[in-house]
Amino acid sequence: MSSTEQGTSSAAPAEPTTAPESAAAPEVPESFYYVHGKDKVVHKVSAGALQHSALIHGMISNLGYTEEQAKANPFPFENIDGDILQMVVDWCNQHKGKPTPPEDTNLPKQKEKLFDLVLAVNYLEIKELLTYCCKQVAMMVKGKSPEEIREIWMIPTDAEDEAAEKEAKKRAGKEAAGETAAAAGDAK
């Protein structure tokens, strides 16, 4: 680092402190980790890119894996669809070491994809991407009426909700009765 970058406040020119190039510390090679989703497709991601995910960053911070160990032990995210994990990995790579822009227009417009991405990003604790996703979700219903929103997001009406609740109670009651009868049969 030069003396200027060090922020010397004196008006007099500061003595250069830059070490000769030959003596500079060698760059530490970037470490990589491996992740896979439900489809078992393994993605190689740099530790720098994974810093976006608080969950993964917390997992790898004290691992000290060698390249071979990392390759042999990919992080399994069985609850995340392969293409969704691909999107997440791509986003992390794209924004590695960069300040995140105020908008991200490259998010999926399709409802189910976006909701899957929201769930994955929430699970992986990627705060910035989650903010973009939530904005995108909000945009989906811009200018829409209650009826249209209900249709787009498949929100059940109160009546449907009540009916479903009644049905669930009835089912639970039947199951409980069945279990009691079975237990009584076993006792005999």
Added chain:
Amino acid sequence: MASTLENLSIMTENLSMDPVYETNWSDIPEEIKLECIEKMELNERLSLRCTAKAERSLVDSQKMKIASGGFQITHIGLNFFPRPQIFKILGNPTEAVELTNYVLRIGVFGGIFVHYRDDDVMHFTEEISTKYIHIVSCKNKTVVDVLQKLKKGVEDIRIKAKRGHEYALDDILANDHVRNVPYWHIEDCYQADSLQKVAQMWINENSKIGTTFQVSKTYQGPPSSEFQRIFLEHFNDHIVSNTGKRIRIRTNNPDRHILLERGLDYNDDGNDEMEESYEQFYRLIVISAEMDESEYDDKCNKWISIIDVENYYGNDDEPNANINENHENIENDDQVENGERNQDVEDDDDW
């Protein structure tokens, strides 16, 4: 990234023929739903809350930052700076009450303007979160109701009493926010005892230095001399100094004084009757007991313009036509120190 995601979108669209993905709004955790709602505009929030009971309670629990809100007779205007402002036309009183209270419930306002509205829509059930409130030409009940609904943190209360509404000053002064607010004023004030009552309240509350109250009176209000006479009579034994322009009184706190300043002087060749009917402005401010008279703020246009923004400018280098150019002549000030009143001052025609 863009092309990758575009490809994925295309792939997704192709796959959409075969519904593999069924994730929906109802699968999203509540805290994420709330973050999505936070990013919605008011119209979308209003629509979402009409879809189902569960969504309604979720939407209603999420606050919304609103730069300023105006509650008028016919509409509600909300300014979401830097985003554009929106207007909601009020169809009927029921809708007006419902929408007003909904907006108040979710809104965290920078400022609120409550204008004169019909009594039947002046039904505030929600607490109001704002730093600034301007109550314009409302009836006494509305003023008191609105003040009671304020949450902690209000810094500026402005009451415009036009249309001749005489407010129950004691009810207003009983309000905690009024007692503690750094700045407040009553425009077109009909209560000649307001200056005395506010000063007494500050003495009782040991109010902070800088706390300010202003009043203006128009030709319809009580004569200017009444405001001054009542103040002087009440604080007769508290006087530190009295000039034709300013009265300074002691408080119970030896570190603090209260200064009353008059805004305007008129050149009417001693025509007191005329002068009594002119508009006038007063400022009451808690000052340090150490404050020297040379430190007095001579820029009266600046503080008058806060209470009468239509007719006065904040720039004292450009005096308004109706203000005497010598309005801040303090060279002739007579002073009373240590509570001993100067007879010359007492006989001052201005006071």
